Amino acid sequence: xxxxxxxxxxxxxxxxxxxxxxxxxxxxxxxxxxxxxxxxxxxxxxxxxxxxxxxxxxxxxxxxxxxxxxxxxxxxxxxxxxxxxxxxxxxxxxxxxxxxxxxxxxxxxxxxxxxxxxxxxxxxxxxxxxxxxxxxxxxxxxxxxxxxxxxxxxxxxxxxxxxxxxxxxxxxxxxxxxxxxxxxxxxxxxxxxxxxxxxxxxxxxxxxxxxxxxxxxxxxxxxxxxxxxxxxxxxxxxxx
Amino acid sequence: xxxxxxxxxxxxxxxxxxxxxxxxxxxxxxxxxxxxxxxxxxxxxxxxxxxxxxxxxxxxxxxxxxxxxxxxxxxxxxxxxxxxxxxxxxxxxxxxxxxxxxxxxxxxxxxxxxxxxxxxxxxxxxxxxxxxxxxxxxxxxxxxxxxxxxxxxxxxxxxxxxxxxxxxxxxxxxxxxxxxxxxxxxxxxxxxxxxxxxxxxxxxxxxxxxxxxxxxxxxxxxxxxxxxxxxxxxxxxxxxxxxxxxxxxxxxxxxxxxxxxxxxxxxxxxx
Numbered sequence: 001x002x003x004x005x006x007x008x009x010x011x012x013x014x015x016x017x018x019x020x021x022x023x024x025x026x027x028x029x030x031x032x033x034x035x036x037x038x039x040x041x042x043x044x045x046x047x048x049x050x051x052x053x054x055x056x057x058x059x060x061x062x063x064x065x066x067x068x069x070x071x072x073x074x075x076x077x078x079x080x081x082x083x084x085x086x087x088x089x090x091x092x093x094x095x096x097x098x099x100x101x102x103x104x105x106x107x108x109x110x111x112x113x114x115x116x117x118x119x120x121x122x123x124x125x126x127x128x129x130x131x132x133x134x135x136x137x138x139x140x141x142x143x144x145x146x147x148x149x150x151x152x153x154x155x156x157x158x159x160x161x162x163x164x165x166x167x168x169x170x171x172x173x174x175x176x177x178x179x180x181x182x183x184x185x186x187x188x189x190x191x192x193x194x195x196x197x198x199x200x201x202x203x204x205x206x207x208x209x210x211x212x213x214x215x216x217x218x219x220x221x222x223x224x225x226x227x228x229x230x231x232x233x234x235x236x237x238x239x240x
Numbered sequence: 241x242x243x244x245x246x247x248x249x250x251x252x253x254x255x256x257x258x259x260x261x262x263x264x265x266x267x268x269x270x271x272x273x274x275x276x277x278x279x280x281x282x283x284x285x286x287x288x289x290x291x292x293x294x295x296x297x298x299x300x301x302x303x304x305x306x307x308x309x310x311x312x313x314x315x316x317x318x319x320x321x322x323x324x325x326x327x328x329x330x331x332x333x334x335x336x337x338x339x340x341x342x343x344x345x346x347x348x349x350x351x352x353x354x355x356x357x358x359x360x361x362x363x364x365x366x367x368x369x370x371x372x373x374x375x376x377x378x379x380x381x382x383x384x385x386x387x388x389x390x391x392x393x394x395x396x397x398x399x400x401x402x403x404x405x406x407x408x409x410x411x412x413x414x415x416x417x418x419x420x421x422x423x424x425x426x427x428x429x430x431x432x433x434x435x436x437x438x439x440x441x442x443x444x445x446x447x448x449x450x451x452x453x454x455x456x457x458x459x460x461x462x463x464x465x466x467x468x469x470x471x472x473x474x475x476x477x478x479x480x481x482x483x484x485x486x487x488x489x490x491x492x493x494x495x496x497x498x499x500x501x502x503x504x505x506x507x508x509x510x511x
Contacts, residue, residue: 120441121440122441122442128406132440
């Protein structure tokens with residue numbers, strides 16, 4: 001589905017009314033008046049800026065309704081059984097959150113985040129030592145399915161079974177600090193990999209490349225470069 | 241001059257002045273290092289670990305400064321060890337509680353049953369852990385009070401840490417009328433929990449008829465939430481459940497008693 005013009009760098013004034021999202025930015029003197037409606041949520045803010053542009057792009061889906069965790073858990077609708085010592089590729093869907101940034105004097109500032117996707121959290125692992133994750137359920141696809149980019153994105157997941165046994169996979173957990181999101185007008189995507197090291201353990205990570213030519217790299221919120229001690233991968237030790 | 245005055249042995253007033261100046265410089269260096277560490281570690285370490293690292297470095301600098309100035313006072317380290325042993329025993333007896341608190345503080349830092357920022361209950365005092373000092377722990381109660389608890393008391397008393405685990409459960413008892421459909425009520429409650437983002441998908445919530453009470457069919461509702469969101473969710477969900485049930489014609493039961501008369505009531509005209 002093509003949604004022309006919602007993502008990308010926009011000039012002010014700006015008005016977008018599309019698929020349940022109503023967004024407008026108007027200039028009055030030195031001020032920018034920002035108004036947005038999405039689902040039942042309304043935002044009304046004023047920014048003092050004389051020469052700004054607005055960047056709208058998908059961001060890590062871990063900020064709404066509040067920033068509780070950097071982990072995204074995707075449960076598969078159907079279990080996948082992967083043969084021994086094999087590398088297979090599948091597609092899964094993930095929820096999209098849209099970040100709205102003001103761009104001025106070479107700096108970007110996030111001013112709003114919206115999502116049309118259902119928000120739910122879950123626990124991965126035990127109550128004592130597990131982690132809270134954003135929850136999403138997705139079917140598995142062997143070819144690229146059609147997605148609505150304001151609602152869902154696509155992850156191309158490369159699964160490598162390093163064991164000499166058949167392994168069942170029902171879930172994938174990802175770390176937001178490693179996410180590399182790409183977008184075009186008709187798709188939001190990421191490329192990830194899962195290295196299965198035993199029947200219960202796997203490590204997930206992301207690859208910095210686009211799914212289709214012409215896709216742009218998103219400006220992300222969870223940036224680990226400034227903080228080298230933060231891991232970008234996730235070790236699934238409590239079951240796959 | 242007063243600075244040339246011999247105070248004891250070879251130590252003059254000037255030496256004493258130098259000791260004071262060196263100590264002040266030592267404390268200043270320690271404070272500058274602490275400020276620098278606080279800024280540089282802010283995004284790299286959690287606050288509790290940050291505080292431990294900063295305290296260890298701060299006191300190390302102070303101790304080094306003290307050891308250096310001791311020479312100016314004519315005190316040799318070898319002699320200090322002997323004297324320190326005797327003084328230590330004296331101080332130990334004189335300040336048992338302080339030493340006890342100090343040792344407890346050390347073990348609290350090693351065992352780490354609580355961290356700065358945790359919500360805890362220590363010996364009946366509930367609130368947020370504001371700081372863990374070497375001899376005491378500071379709690380900010382939910383009412384905003386400052387409570388200082390000696391570390392010995394913290395260490396030897398029962399500690400309940402409300403946020404030590406990743407998830408926490410709460411429970412309601414919802415009593416509906418006997419005339420209402422409990423299956424429908426359970427379905428409505430389950431839907432409301434599913435709709436709420438913060439109510440965890442897993443561990444899954446449980447909703448079931450627990451008992452047939454005197455006045456109501458009692459339904460137990462158990463929901464898991466992240467510890468930081470537990471209280472807000474608990475406050476929000478009960479009212480949502482009440483409204484959700486009432487919108488579907490299911491009423492919350494109240495105490496009532498049906499009275500049966502053995503003989504039919506006699507109507508009496510009152511003129």
